Amino acid sequence: MVKSSLRAASEVAYEYVQILDVMVGQAPEYVSLAYGAVKILLVVQVNYEEMKQSVASYMEKIKTKFELIDHLTAYLPTDRLVGAMAKMYDFFNRFLAKALKFYTRSRTSK
Incomplete structure (x- = not known):
């Protein structure tokens, strides 16, 4: 179950990376904005898990x-x-x- 969840998350992340790669040349400010938003979401989730533990x-x-x-x-x-x-x-x-x-x-x- 964990492997399938990780695989699904990896596939979704790879799809978004491909989209961001295309956008880097055209609008780098939007890529940095999207990356910042994703990073904030990941940090919030990690901090929440650490807090629960x-x-x-x-x-x-x-x-x-x-x-x-x-x-x-x-x-x-x-x-x-x-x-x-x-x-x-x-x-x-x-x-x-x-x-x-x-x-x-x-x-x-x-």
Whole structure:
């Protein structure tokens, strides 16, 4: 299945390369524009895949930061610090809710 997908992608890419080769002599600015657009799409896809693979490590880093701040309240429990932590947790929960909504929406559209 992977080989057939790679073959199909290679065939499509080869067709576009042939078109771009013809256009290089006539309109190089359009070729650079098309190449830039394709490159942006490829970079976005690669970054998205890397992000999906490293979500667990990012969440672990965030967890350690939250634990560190939680320990501060044991040593310095001021109203201002507790209020700031409550806001921090609220913002993080909102972020997670939006991320979950985005992730489930993008998975259902595929």
